[in-house]
Amino acid sequence: MKITLESTFGELSFKGTNERNQSLQLSGNKESVSPMEAVLMSVAGCSAIDVEVILKKMHQKIHKIEVKVEGQRANATPSVFTEIHLHYIITGDVKKEKAQKAVEMSMNEYCSVSKMLSNSVIITHSFEVHILD
Amino acid sequence: MKITLESTFGELSFKGTNERNQSLQLSGNKESVSPMEAVLMSVAGCSAIDVEVILKKMHQKIHKIEVKVEGQRANATPSVFTEIHLHYIITGDVKKEKAQKAVEMSMNEYCSVSKMLSNSVIITHSFEVHILD
Numbered sequence: 001m002k003i004t005l006e007s008t009f010g011e012l013s014f015k016g017t018n019e020r021n022q023s024l025q026l027s028g029n030k031e032s033v034s035p036m037e038a039v040l041m042s043v044a045g046c047s048a049i050d051v052e053v054i055l056k057k058m059h060q061k062i063h064k065i066e067v068k069v070e071g072q073r074a075n076a077t078p079s080v081f082t083e084i085h086l087h088y089i090i091t092g093d094v095k096k097e098k099a100q101k102a103v104e105m106s107m108n109e110y111c112s113v114s115k116m117l118s119n120s121v122i123i124t125h126s127f128e129v130h131i132l133d
Numbered sequence: 134m135k136i137t138l139e140s141t142f143g144e145l146s147f148k149g150t151n152e153r154n155q156s157l158q159l160s161g162n163k164e165s166v167s168p169m170e171a172v173l174m175s176v177a178g179c180s181a182i183d184v185e186v187i188l189k190k191m192h193q194k195i196h197k198i199e200v201k202v203e204g205q206r207a208n209a210t211p212s213v214f215t216e217i218h219l220h221y222i223i224t225g226d227v228k229k230e231k232a233q234k235a236v237e238m239s240m241n242e243y244c245s246v247s248k249m250l251s252n253s254v255i256i257t258h259s260f261e262v263h264i265l266d
Contacts, residue, residue, distance in 0.1 A: 001170060001173065001203070001204045001206060001214075002204075003173040003174050003202050004171075005174060007181075007199070012182050012186070014182070016171075016174030016178060022165055024166050025170060026178035030153060030183035033149075035175040035246050037134060037159060038174065039246055041134065041171065041249035042148075042169070043172070044136065045147050045149060052144070053161070066137065066138065067177075068135070069136050070134070070135050073134060073245075077242065077243060078245035081245075081249060109211070111211060112169060112213045113168050116172070118253075119252035120248070120250075
């Protein structure tokens with residue numbers, strides 16, 4: 001897998017582009033998403049994709065998946081995440097035990113982003129299901 | 134640091150939003166950047182920001198910073214990165230030894246994204262400088 005990142009206009013601003021020519025803007029000056037914020041989005045995105053795939057295989061009808069993520073950072077340089085908590089809010093005609101199973105399968109087996117971080121960061125999760133027929 | 138991720142239209146598509154209401158679109162269906170691609174962009178972005186800050190402190194005139202990143206993935210589930218190589222192309226009125234120092238300071242001391250990954254992934258780097266007065 002390859003990406004290219006290059007300076008864009010403005011200070012500390014960079015655009016990352018993948019092999020399909022799709023881009024994300026990142027910056028170190030609060031004018032766009034920061035790299036550390038993008039890491040939290042990557043963990044949540046990776047896991048939400050897993051949860052959607054797994055719940056569909058379980059024939060659950062998903063209306064929406066939301067993940068609220070909070071990262072605690074070290075008071076040091078580099079200011080790595082020490083803990084990341086993901087809270088899943090799954091809305092749909094979804095059984096609670098299926099949602100729990102899907103979230104656990106993602107966090108324990110499938111999510112490659114959380115797996116890579118888990119040797120450095122304590123990653124925890126919780127979930128709620130909002131029933132919507 | 135907090136982010137929220139939520140389903141958008143389409144399958145396996147999610148939007149991550151930070152506390153300043155800035156968003157990135159991610160997906161698992163190749164319609165936008167994938168979470169694993171976003172991880173590569175986050176490492177490169179984090180480090181490029183460091184390199185820009187450090188080179189400016191060294192009074193070097195930067196025209197452009199580009200980082201080409203390649204990630205090797207495990208042939209397993211989860212398909213984590215086993216190796217990530219970052220190649221920096223720094224263009225400007227920049228001394229080669231200053232560029233080398235800036236890249237090494239980022240990779241060895243400052244870049245929080247690569248630091249978090251470095252317990253799981255072999256991260257290597259190289260660089261070239263294109264002189265432009």
